[in-house]
Amino acid sequence: MSNNTGSGNGGGKFDQARRNFLRGIGIGTAAAVAQPAWGGQTFQDTFADFFQKDYRRMSVDEIEAALERIERKAEARYDVEIDCQNTPPQPGVVYGYAINISRCKGYRDCVHACVKENNLGRDSQMQYIRVLEMDQGDFNLEHSDHYYEPETVPVEGKHYLPVQCMQCDDPPCVKACPVEATWMEPDGIVVVDYDWCIGCRYCMAACPYWARHFNWTVPEIPAEEMNTNTHYLGNRPRPRGVVEKCHFCIHRTRKGQQPACMEACPTGSRIFGNLLDPDSAIRYVLANKQVFRLKEDLGTEPKFWYFSD
Amino acid sequence: MVVIRFIFDSVREMFRGPREYWMWLLALSLVVLFGAWRYSEQITEGLVVTGMSDQVSWGFYISNFAFLVGIAAAAVLLVIPAYIFDRKDVKDVVLVGEGMAVAAVTMAILFVIVDLGRPDRLWHMIPGIGRFHWPVSLLAWDVLVLSVYFLLNLAIPFYVLYSRYRGKEPNFRLYFPFVVIAMFWAISIHTVTAFLFSANPARPFWHTALLGPRFIASAFASGPALIIITLQIIRKLTSYHVSQTVIDLLALIMTTALQISLFFVGAELFTDFYNEGAHAASIHYLFFGLGGFSSLKAWIWFALALNLTALVILMIHPLRQRTVMLNIACVMTFIGIWIEKGMGLVIPGFVPTPLGEIFEYAPTSVELSVAAGIWAFGILVFTLVAKAVIAIEQGKLSCPPEEQRYTL
Numbered sequence A: 001m002s003n004n005t006g007s008g009n010g011g012g013k014f015d016q017a018r019r020n021f022l023r024g025i026g027i028g029t030a031a032a033v034a035q036p037a038w039g040g041q042t043f044q045d046t047f048a049d050f051f052q053k054d055y056r057r058m059s060v061d062e063i064e065a066a067l068e069r070i071e072r073k074a075e076a077r078y079d080v081e082i083d084c085q086n087t088p089p090q091p092g093v094v095y096g097y098a099i100n101i102s103r104c105k106g107y108r109d110c111v112h113a114c115v116k117e118n119n120l121g122r123d124s125q126m127q128y129i130r131v132l133e134m135d136q137g138d139f140n141l142e143h144s145d146h147y148y149e150p151e152t153v154p155v156e157g158k159h160y161l162p163v164q165c166m167q168c169d170d171p172p173c174v175k176a177c178p179v180e181a182t183w184m185e186p187d188g189i190v191v192v193d194y195d196w197c198i199g200c201r202y203c204m205a206a207c208p209y210w211a212r213h214f215n216w217t218v219p220e221i222p223a224e225e226m227n228t229n230t231h232y233l234g235n236r237p238r239p240r241g242v243v244e245k246c247h248f249c250i251h252r253t254r255k256g257q258q259p260a261c262m263e264a265c266p267t268g269s270r271i272f273g274n275l276l277d278p279d280s281a282i283r284y285v286l287a288n289k290q291v292f293r294l295k296e297d298l299g300t301e302p303k304f305w306y307f308s309d
Numbered sequence B: 001m002v003v004i005r006f007i008f009d010s011v012r013e014m015f016r017g018p019r020e021y022w023m024w025l026l027a028l029s030l031v032v033l034f035g036a037w038r039y040s041e042q043i044t045e046g047l048v049v050t051g052m053s054d055q056v057s058w059g060f061y062i063s064n065f066a067f068l069v070g071i072a073a074a075a076v077l078l079v080i081p082a083y084i085f086d087r088k089d090v091k092d093v094v095l096v097g098e099g100m101a102v103a104a105v106t107m108a109i110l111f112v113i114v115d116l117g118r119p120d121r122l123w124h125m126i127p128g129i130g131r132f133h134w135p136v137s138l139l140a141w142d143v144l145v146l147s148v149y150f151l152l153n154l155a156i157p158f159y160v161l162y163s164r165y166r167g168k169e170p171n172f173r174l175y176f177p178f179v180v181i182a183m184f185w186a187i188s189i190h191t192v193t194a195f196l197f198s199a200n201p202a203r204p205f206w207h208t209a210l211l212g213p214r215f216i217a218s219a220f221a222s223g224p225a226l227i228i229i230t231l232q233i234i235r236k237l238t239s240y241h242v243s244q245t246v247i248d249l250l251a252l253i254m255t256t257a258l259q260i261s262l263f264f265v266g267a268e269l270f271t272d273f274y275n276e277g278a279h280a281a282s283i284h285y286l287f288f289g290l291g292g293f294s295s296l297k298a299w300i301w302f303a304l305a306l307n308l309t310a311l312v313i314l315m316i317h318p319l320r321q322r323t324v325m326l327n328i329a330c331v332m333t334f335i336g337i338w339i340e341k342g343m344g345l346v347i348p349g350f351v352p353t354p355l356g357e358i359f360e361y362a363p364t365s366v367e368l369s370v371a372a373g374i375w376a377f378g379i380l381v382f383t384l385v386a387k388a389v390i391a392i393e394q395g396k397l398s399c400p401p402e403e404q405r406y407t408l
């Protein structure tokens, strides 16, 4: 609907005035034609949602209409005005991450920053990052403690290993998906189209790092805690019944900012950057430190390294 | 149009029968409705009403799916002797077997659908308007082979029955190519379903080349078990002739398949336990428990005991030839394999998680009720199909002679 109305200057950049204008029309027409009672959504939005194409096949106009619907939905559901963007990947950039495990003290500041930044369901207690506590000298994940007490860290004789999506370069989750709802973007980030995923959870079975999480319920987020700076492929509010995962804070990193977990880390254990830039910190780590990756034998080529001083 | 008349007559036949038959249909329908009602709960609340979690992300639904694909594939055990070896006695009942395949595939597909988080987006799979990730995704493969198998098992019996209905012998040359395709296809559905699991290095418990062969072997034990029981029921309840030689043949196949299946289980146990590495964690959980968690232990030992006892009965000829003993062995095999290849295969794949966490799963009442509804639906489908098939095969149902000359 808004798609047809607004095709005049499609292809142009995000235009707040025009979108507010369209938003007005959308609500007006909806009230005239149908009861806006479809779970707080207008009939037109529900209809357009149902027939929405997958992200990679939407035209610029269609994406913009989808972004507007996402914003309207967030307003209806959470009573918050969010800004959902579609920042494209930067050319010549492929992101990589490295963690200095001799510095990590297991504070879990990254975990909590991530929950806030990415609008993760609070009641479902979903977390993209898991910090594993293991005995010094032991690296068997099966001996790890996932639920150690945060007040007592760092514990003498223990070491800590944060795990999240490794943004594999040969991602088994992408291969698994029967509807291509998850794929690798040109900047190396493996993303999910929450509006295309059918919720079969085959990708969860395929991921060797337990990085994918499912919305068993509608994620609950208190209005005042909602991060309103969102991205279609990232931290926008998710519907129920679909899979999500770490996306390297796509709404921040594509604008040149650091991921929230890195910013939150008090020990400076986290190094994030452009793998294609020879002068980046991450390239320095890869060139000068003894690095390793988890489960390298599986051939998934994680873009996520660990090293120690 | 004779076709329309054929369909009309068949449907009418499906709903014709004595009081007991109607009670049976009614009872099944009630269970179906009950399952549907519980499913609506899942639709409104979300999959949170199941026992599944991020840790164990597949459960009872997918377990039943894996098992039922095996039952569907087992129809080939009647198809081969009937059409390839041209055994008259088997030919008499082969359509019943194909009806069972149709019912089993229907159930398998329903089990996948109820497992979806977004069943409303099922159309995303349709090539063209959706995105069908074929040939890369094994799940896309599975959807493809199951749908085609479903159609094959509808089309062949449809043609054969339709010919009978018109008082003609079906043209063997015409449908034989499809029979050959259906034969290979039966193997493919179960192999692809096994590959769906074994394609995941992330899950060492499934990631074994033996999984495909194991699936086929166990299917060729559980499938005949079900067919043997069903054929006896048909023999009891109807005047339809089911030759004892068919049952003997199936019992023999079942014996061999169960032997092979148990041998595979043994091979797996040896490889995992001789040098108990990290890969053995899941199987350790299954058979002995892990870190104090052992909800599957009793089940898997029970299944193993059932299968072993059944095998002993089947391997002693005088025992196997006694109908009662054979039936006991069939029931044991069916339940034993349902446990071993259902929950016993799916759940340990998730325990421990790839990050070493141990989290247990148990189905909730919603899952059990929905599953019961789907099973009842499958049995209902089979009952109706079998009813029409038998009537046509017995010549009770045919079109009036003056219409037989029309081709359509």
Ligand code: SF4
Pocket: A164, A165, A166, A167, A168, A171, A172, A173, A174, A190, A206, A207, A208, A209, A210, A211, A212, A245, A300
């Ligand atoms: S870590 Fe898991 S979710 Fe992330 S890209 Fe690799 S396979 Fe996919």
Ligand code: SF4
Pocket: A176, A177, A178, A179, A180, A181, A182, A192, A196, A197, A198, A199, A200, A201, A202, A203, A204, A242, A243
């Ligand atoms: S759960 Fe969604 S993203 Fe994952 S495989 Fe299924 S459709 Fe694809």
